[in-house]
Amino acid sequence: MTMPYPLRMPTTCRTSLRPSFGATYALLLTTVLLPLSAHAEPQSGESAAASGETASYEATDEAPRSAYLSDWYNQNVTVIGSKDIRFGPQKIDDIYLEYEFFGRKGPLDLYGYIDMPKFFGIGNAADSGIFDKGSPIFAEIKPRLSLNELSGRDLSLGPISEWYLAANWIYDWGHNSDNRQNTLYSGLGTDIETGTPLDVSFNFYGKYQWENYGADNENSWDGYRAQLEYSYPLASFDNGASLFYAGFTNYDFGSDLGDDNSARTNEAVVATNAFVYSFTHLRFLAVARYFHNGGQWNDGSELNFGDGDFRVRSTGWGYYFGVGWQF
Template identity: 65%
Template sequence: MGLTGSVSCWAATAPAKGVDSAQGEDLSYEVAPANTNQKAAPWYNQNFTLIGSKDISFGPRPSDDIYLEYEYFGRKGPFELYGYIDAPKILGIGNSNDSGAWDKGSPIFMEHEPRISIDELVGRKLGFGLFKEFYIAFDWIYDMGHNKAGRANTLYTGLGTDIDTHSPVNLSANFYARRQWENYGASNENSWDGYRAQLKYILPLGKYSNGASLTYVGFTNFDFGSDLHDEPGSPRTANATVATNVLLYSFTHLRFMAVGRYFHNGGNWKDGSQLDFGDGPFEARSNGWGYYFGVGYQF
């Protein structure tokens, strides 16, 4: 789930008036005025979404799942917040490569992507040219797992910026170094291992007489420089790319989404490698398309 296995980070998105960040700043699904007293705070957005996924290749065997996701996002002063918490296989529906709390899998998968405005911390505008604002950026990904071998704990740390495209496209970029703790027993545990370059982009497509809006949301993560491939004959790779494309059809509270996500060396697994995890040999499938469909409610 997440940027490493769910479809969440796309979702900080249907732009509201005044939006100038694709990271999640001041973004709202609202297309009509709502009673902000119903929110935890006027700047704080949250929603629940039920998501069905198919052929998701963050491991060498694609998984299908139906799971529940809680998501939040907003901007308060220098702090830009975005994150989600997933309950994998919450309905007990998924293929043999998928597991959740009810069948000795992971009960929780979550990702949190806060950014802190350097401009606001120092009290002056640092942007220049196409770069509108600069941030200290983080991306923490945690898979609780059923045991240590099924757990992952990754922190990306770096710098971010919002980019002026002189067009309706909202664009944000982040560059991170990766600190890896648990990683499902992989050889890069407890080390600094590699980097991530990330782009997020949003394009409003239209508003309709029924009060709905249609938005394209995309983000691409390019991971590189990992030492996982160093062992002779290793089925792991130094690089991995995930490109996510979302169509979001949303009302004030109700929203529907359809997602196509392309994986190349998903999870740093080499496509076509011959593997055996103790239940018989198989060929890794870490390149190709995966899909998500979801319905959610924002409050």
């Protein structure tokens, strides 16, 4: 199963490229309803959109109607091709469809996406997806609630401009429990003021693991994640396009998964670098991602799933290329 972790981008830039069963379905329902609620009321938008436009429902001579459906809830649909993705014991190549959403509304800072793996029936031998008994949906939702806004106080401290209650929920809807992941990271988040166009956020989470493809750490608190996110506008062009860089690094540590299993590890690192060339609606995406023991699989260990021995290749580079439509 691919785990693309698409990038969370500032809500001021539309040139963007990221429980219990009851809570699971509630979160899925939220994902479905948020786009509808985002379109319900006309709002005077103040956030910057792609190519310098102002997102607004109110059409006047000075502020023509926005090219987008919402003044805060940013959406896109992208076809993504991936190569050498290393979140599992075998490298995955896949072409899939993704719906991505993000935005800021009051204290809520939201990012998420829903993938349909192998949607076009194209992938390598280790790949499976929506139409061949693989996972029909892989989703990630990352809400943060601003403590500054909730308290009505300036909580800035040194370079930290804003504090958040932060969560990161990941769900792989496999066809049975051994092919399913259900992970919740929860903790604190921050925005860091750099005094430059560089946008930086840092989140620190504890991890609770429900299903995890049959791994030994299921239904337990198991480790932590330190997550650094960063983005930078690179250029604007006369044709109305812009070029944007965004990246993040996840460091997972403190797990017990590798204590009794030599094929697994207690730590993992993923570092992502993305370049987005974007018009008002059309966008192009290129990503280079470095994995170190991706998915907590021990690089170089030997496994056999019934088709012969193979060596885990969980350390190295993987790549994504995408073409999408923002609306």
